[in-house]
Amino acid sequence: MWLPTVFLIVLVGTQQTLADRVLVLGETSAIKETHSVFLNSVKERGHDLTIRAADDSQLALFKHGQLIFDHLFVLAPGVQVFGGSLSPAEISKFVDAGGNVLVAAGSNIGDALRELAVEHGFEFDEFGTSVVDHFNYDVKLDGGDHTTIVVKDNQLINSELIVGNSAKLNPVLFKGVGLSAGKLNNLALKIVKADGTAYSHDPKASPVKNPSLAGSRTLLVGGLQARNNARIVFSGSVDLFSDAFFAAQVNPSNPIVKAKGVVSGNAEFAASISKWVMKESGVLRVNSVNHHKKGETVPPAEDYFITDDVVYTINIEELKNGKWVPFQGKDVQLEFVRIDPFVRQTMKNINGRQTAAFKIPDVLGVYKFLVDYRRVGYTHVYDVQQVSVRPLWHTQYERFIRSAYPYYASSFSMMFGLVLFSIVYLYHKDTPVKGAKVLESEKKKN
Structure with missing residues (x-):
């Protein structure tokens, strides 16, 4: 009986060796509960997840010049400074070495994610701002400032490899900060654009005069594929990947959107995005x-x-x-x-x-x-x-x-x-x- 046992141990060890290593950074350990469905779906696809706090003093992406992880998920919008040897420059070095990165921000965005976006040709809007759309918001989930946006299929990039089948995808819920692609960023992918009626502004501030971002120029999700085929995605909403938005029912304010009462398409959208980032598609x-x-x-x-x-x-x-x-x-x-x-x-x-x-x-x-x-x-x-x-x-x-x-x-x-x-x-x-x-x-x- 010892031969099958040894064979099973070797087989399990081989599978673990071949599994992609993913480092997930959250602001606190609560990320395991608030985003459990998304993280478990990644784990079920055969990946090995390591979940740490973004300010952990032991963080590192390289050891003896070799990559420790294959992918990096940053689900910590408010982080000001990464812990350990992590920094925007170190993450850029990680991308140059072939690593893939998924970043999810929010209205409370910190300097670390802002610098990281600039390193790769994107720019998040100011701290405290949110994407506002008075014509396309969720009437039940929104708190009155019209920042919980309902994203329609025509706002998604025309690529089934990145976002899945947009024609069959239920509306996606978004709540967070907007971003824009640099004019010289020829590799930028406008994965999800805001609607023409949206703009970026601090909902608690004075009335809007000249918003820095408005209309379809405002990106909700952007990304790029580097010349070495490494992939990076920047999402302005960490809630987009949360359990709450995965299970939420969509109640759009716009009567043209015939999707009242259906479950949001966030789970399918997040799965497609993560598969593309991790080079599964x-x-x-x-x-x-x-x-x-x-x-x-x-x-x-x-x-x-x-x-x-x-x-x-x-x-x-x-x-x-x-x-x-x-x-x-x-x-x-x-x-x-x-x-x-x-x-x-x-x-x-x-x-x-x-x-x-x-x-x-x-x-x-x-x-x-x-x-x-x-x-x-x-x-x-x-x-x-x-x-x-x-x-x-x-x-x-x-x-x-x-x-x-x-x-x-x-x-x-x-x-x-x-x-x-x-x-x-x-x-x-x-x-x-x-x-x-x-x-x-x-x-x-x-």
Whole structure:
């Protein structure tokens, strides 16, 4: 019986080793109760959660230069200074090393989260402000200041990988601070935008004059995917992930929203967001790449020649439900590049096997087979295969070229004319002139 026992221990140990390590930071230990449904859903997907206070003096993301955790959840909106070695700069270093971050803030936002957002091209509004919408709020959950907002499906980013199926998603409840994306942040994703009637303001302050954020320019949830495919999401509401909002029923003030009495879509929305951040969805990888001449199966031993017919194949896989399956996208393009692309072609997808066939240009040089695939929600696919293209050997050129037929005709016509002229010149006899014989006889007499 000891063999099965040992095997079970090894199997359990392997599963724990392969599980992603998640560090969850809350303002207090109460985060385990107030956000238990969300945290348990992450744990049920096979992740190993470590829950700490955001000001814990033992906090660290690196040990001996290696990542201790794979993901970081910051559910502590009011934290002013992180504990231990944590800081906005350290978290940015964590992202540069491939770590993924989910940040949830609130109206009581502290300096730590504000600095962290600025580090990644976002900016939260001032302390004490909230997103207010007098036309789209929940009539039962709101306290009278119209800050408990009902988010409709048209406010979500058009990406099922990030937010799930927005058409089937119940309205989402939001209560918190607004944020905006920097103008130079080209990687920013506007995951959830405020409605056109919303604005950001302190509801306890004087009447609104010039709100710093208004309309759809106000973001409720923003994110980005770094160039190393690390993912970061900033939510202006920590309540969005709370048990109270997960179980709440939606009672919108706007009569156009036909969702009265239904359970909020916060649970589904939070699950989709967390899966995207933790790279459980929208992850692509290159399995294999091959290029060869038409009619062959392997690359040439030396170089390609100009005007060769080539076939390029790349196998791309997508991670779905923990398994790698063939990627079904039909918009992957191949470029054949020297300095600029000479060929750009959308490849045919046959069960994940992307194929392109074309003729090499009649220009020699060093080229690259380049696949640079960027789509919202997916990781960046970049693959380069460098090849040389040389001119034909003198024995490889055609003997007769159709475009040169006029020159061939002129050459043969000249040869024929020369032969004809030679025959005429050699065999032509002159006709005697009158009086030529008389003159000739007189010459003889003299």
